[in-house]
């Protein structure tokens with residue numbers, strides 16, 4: 633798969649896929665040639681922006697929740713980038729003279745939106761929806777890298793088809809259970825990311841829904857709280873070298889959260 637779906641020069645492979653999968657995919661390939669700009673495939677390079685907005689500063693140091701700015705990420709396909717008014721809710725009072733904020737003030741005064749450069753994109757012929765991934769508790773960082781460390785935003789992952797499929801085949805590698813601090817009761821196994829092998833009621837009942845767990849992890853990071861190994865790994869966007877007990881935990885979480893892989897690699901899921 634990884635070879636077939638290399639970004640370049642794969643017309644022969646694509647052609648045979650087309651024959652196998654039928655006419656709708658003709659549109660896909662012509663679409664892919666048009667929509668794939670170099671910026672869309674380049675990972676880990678910070679992207680120039682009209683304002684040097686820092687996630688590191690706003691997320692990790694100030695502790696602002698992603699949803700304050702990316703308001704639609706839980707409910708809609710797109711995450712949305714914040715309107716100038718959201719910035720001005722603070723910057724009409726904080727750093728009002730900073731030249732770095734000048735374009736923000738300008739935008740506010742003129743009503744012309746700031747033109748942020750897009751960092752992440754999939755081609756138009758690919759269907760992607762944030763909401764289902766967030767509902768299942770997939771961390772933003774699994775797909776976007778260590779956002780809380782970015783002084784200037786970069787693309788954390790390649791967003792190739794092979795990359796999407798790697799998780800759709802084995803989501804257990806990416807499932808994580810983040811406990812609210814203080815939710816663990818006394819007299820049992822020490823705080824860790826397993827130890828509740830005997831039922832999930834009672835002692836270790838986790839009051840947070842999978843989606844809340846995503847945001848709880850950032851809260852812990854901003855508060856400087858200790859992370860479990862799994863939390864640390866996911867927060868950095870790492871997934872390799874998973875020990876067996878963590879995979880076992882992942883399967884369990886998949887079951888609890890109703891993740892069903894039986895059709896997750898079918899073409900129509902992402903190309904419809």
Ligand code: HEC
Nearest residue numbers: 685690691696697698701748749750751752772776779785
């Ligand atoms: C104070 C507002 C604010 C908060 C809080 C915030 N962001 Fe952002 N985010 C922005 C702005 C503005 C941009 C567009 C500029 C840029 O790319 O840096 C952006 C861009 C992004 C992008 C890239 C968008 C693209 O063009 O592809 C991702 C991914 C992202 N944010 C993820 C997150 C995550 C994850 C969190 C929480 C951990 C978060 N953001 C918290 C304001 C915010």
Ligand code: HEC
Nearest residue numbers: 683684685686689696714718719721722726727732733736
């Ligand atoms: C909840 C309040 C809040 C919101 C909302 C907010 N900021 Fe900030 N921002 C701050 C604070 C506080 C500072 C840092 C002051 C300091 O360095 O002590 C800051 C600093 C900055 C800086 C200075 C550069 C840096 O990182 O030191 C820029 C640029 C900036 N913000 C842009 C934005 C933009 C663009 C938005 C909207 C997408 C935004 N901010 C939304 C509170 C906020």
Ligand code: HEC
Nearest residue numbers: 698702705710711712713752753754760765770771772775
């Ligand atoms: C399963 C992978 C995945 C997860 C998890 C994920 N994203 Fe994304 N994100 C993407 C993809 C793919 C795109 C490009 C979408 C497109 O081009 O239509 C994207 C685009 C974005 C953008 C640019 C605006 C947009 O919607 O196109 C922002 C902002 C963003 N994500 C924020 C977040 C935040 C915040 C979270 C966590 C709450 C998050 N993402 C979780 C894969 C993911």
Ligand code: HEC
Nearest residue numbers: 759760764768770774796799800803806890891892901902
């Ligand atoms: C880290 C894991 C992960 C990654 C990476 C990932 N997904 Fe998913 N995706 C999931 C899970 C989990 C589900 C939910 C399956 C379920 O609930 O049965 C899902 C569901 C979907 C669905 C079904 C949505 C619906 O409403 O039926 C689509 C479409 C999708 N993903 C597209 C993509 C695309 C496109 C990419 C790559 C850009 C991607 N995903 C990357 C884990 C992932």
Ligand code: HEC
Nearest residue numbers: 637646649653664758792793796797800897898899901902
């Ligand atoms: C989990 C989501 C997902 C599934 C399932 C999926 N694709 Fe894709 N596909 C993508 C993404 C994302 C791209 C765009 C990759 C890029 O921009 O590099 C893509 C691109 C393509 C392309 C364009 C050529 C290329 O390599 O970029 C073809 C053809 C294609 N897919 C065919 C298929 C076929 C056939 C299937 C079923 C066997 C399938 N896809 C299943 C996500 C998916």
